[in-house]
Amino acid sequence: MPDPYDLIVIGAGPGGYVAAIRAAQLGLKTAVVEREHLGGICLNWGCIPTKALLRSADVFRVALHAADYGLVVQPAPSFDLAKIVARSRQVSGRLNAGVGFLLKKNKVDVIIGEARLSGGGRVMVEPTKKAPMTPQAPLPKGALGPGDYQAKNIIVATGARPRVLPGLEPDGRRIWTYFEALKPEALPKSLLVVGAGAIGVEFASFYRTFGVEVTLVEALPQILPAEDQEIAALARKSFEKQGIAIHSGTKVSGLEKRADSVVATLTGADRASRQIEAERVLAAAGVVANTEGLGLEELGIKIERGVIAIDGFGRTNVAGVYAIGDVAGGPMLAHKAEHEGVVCVEAIAGKNPHPLDKGRIPGCTYCHPQIASVGLTEQKAKEAGFEVKVGRFPLLANGKAIALGEPDGLVKTIFDAKTGRLLGAHLIGAEATELIQGFVIAMNLETTEEELMHSVFPHPTLSEAMHESVLDAFGRAIHI
The missing domain is CATH 3.50.50.60 (FAD/NAD(P)-binding domain)
Known part of the structure; x- marks a missing residue:
């Protein structure tokens, strides 16, 4: 049996590889086990390739409306689907290789195979039996193979897979x-x-x-x-x-x-x-956590509603075993998994991190128009007993949005009327997924409405709509 590790992470998706890198930065001897793709579903078949496809759609949409911008495109815009898909795969491939480089740079061992917990810190890694759902990515140079490994701590970061509804079992064709x-x-x-x-x-x-x-x-x-x-x-x-x-x-x-x-x-x-x-x-009816075949039941690890039960630091009910990311419950988002991984590892290393606050995790949807949000909705805030002040500002009144040709949208903010605390922010429109982070930072710093109102937002920018929405919540909007 190889020398024991301080930490073995099972799964090299966003949560797993980030946790492994942070552990290595903190001086822990670390390995990560992956059965298919470094970067997981998100990087290879989720977040990243979908955004590459949607970028092609955005460019095509603008080309179709070139005349609105005083441009002439002749002949009419067309597309090559094979090249659109190829670009998406190239983007994922580049980032997959990047994850391998980062793990090597940080001296994290990569073990290829399927892992199973055997108790007492043992992780049995066997060759991947299940045929990959997708073509196998190139394995990182120097990767280790199946074997019996030992670790003081184990993090389960096995992610999730598409939910299969009865009667809607996928056949890969229809x-x-x-x-x-x-x-x-x-x-x-x-x-x-x-x-x-x-x-x-x-x-x-x-x-x-x-x-x-x-x-x-x-x-x-x-x-x-x-x-x-x-x-x-x-x-x-x-x-x-x-x-x-x-x-x-x-x-x-x-x-x-x-x-x-x-x-x-x-x-x-x-x-x-x-x-x-x-x-x-x-x-597209959501995803289910990958909890099967890991030996969790035999170890008595608690499963609730299909996910591994953890506390705010990723600890399960079994000492030395942790879980992060989709396998540990919602929101099932890559950035939640990454942050959860860092918190978990820092807790293992005795750094006393703050527990993850799920109420401050933003959600982004990259459709057209874009949608982004953080915190409570208006309905949820009222159900929680808050007296609320709600601000709204339409992008139709924002100079930058009009100049972009993207005037459809809204910024909505929700405040506690008694304290001025920002309870939630909800956006739809151009670059909403980039703008939301301003509100995330404000919530994390426990910023009040007064501080937001006195912040200077640059002109002309879409972010001015954020400012005006805050002003509107308190009857001070200027441009509507």
Whole structure:
């Protein structure tokens, strides 16, 4: 058996590789076990490649409206799907190699295989039995192979996979998960997207931009269920204006596969049913944690609602075993996993970090228009008993947004009327996913409305809408 490690991390996704690097920085002898891809689903088949695809969609959308900017594009803009997909894969490949470089730079051992906890700090690593869902990425030079490893501490960071709904089992051809949706050989004429959360609306936005007839189905009454109701309503209006058909409060109650299409039966809250035919179906109803095959049950590690139960520092109920990221529960976001990994490792190293505050984790959706939020929605704030002051500022009144040709959008802020505490911020429109971090920092610093109102925002910028939204909450907006 090799010499024991101070820490073995199982899973090299965003949470796992960041935790491993931070552990090495703190002087811990560290290894990370990965069965498929350095960077995990996020870097290889999630966050990064989808953003590369959506960037192509953004550029194409602007090209289609070149005349609005006084530009002449002749002949009419067109696209090469194979090159769009290839660019997306190249972006992921570059970052995959980058993760390998960072692990090597920080002297983190990489072990390739499937890990199983055997108790007493033992991690048994066997060759990957399951055929990879995607082509295997090149293994980092010097990677270790299967074997019996020992560690004082173990972090489980095995992530999550697409949720499979009964009757919507993917077949890789007519019924897709996001794996197939990321690398289509040809665009379908029509696409039924089941699930209108972040994954669903991002793919709906991408495919619609390139001319696919898209139908979006959501079981809950509101699309983007995690978002503020007002923001979600504006998003729906924009999506429908783009030609996306939306059925909320609706379930897929039946599915009939045909030679090269699917006929879906949609049933609404009123129990009325209708049928629609689509060439392809994308199942985008969330993800489930990868807890199986790790030996967790045998060790008595507590599982709650399908995820590993942890405290604010990633500790499980079994000493020396920790969990971070999607496998440890929501919000299932890469940046949450990364921060959770750092907190966990610093706690292991005795650095006394602050526990993760999930109420200050931003969420971003990269559809068109972009959507971003942090903190409580207006409804949740009221349900929590707060007396609230709400500010709104439309991008239609923002000079930079008008100059960009992106005047549709809103910045909404929610404050505690008694203390001036910022409870939540919700944005829809141009660069919302970049702007949200200003509010995240403000919340983390416990900034009050007065401090925000007295901050100077540069002109002309989209960020001025953030300032005006704060002013509006207290009856002081200037430009509306």
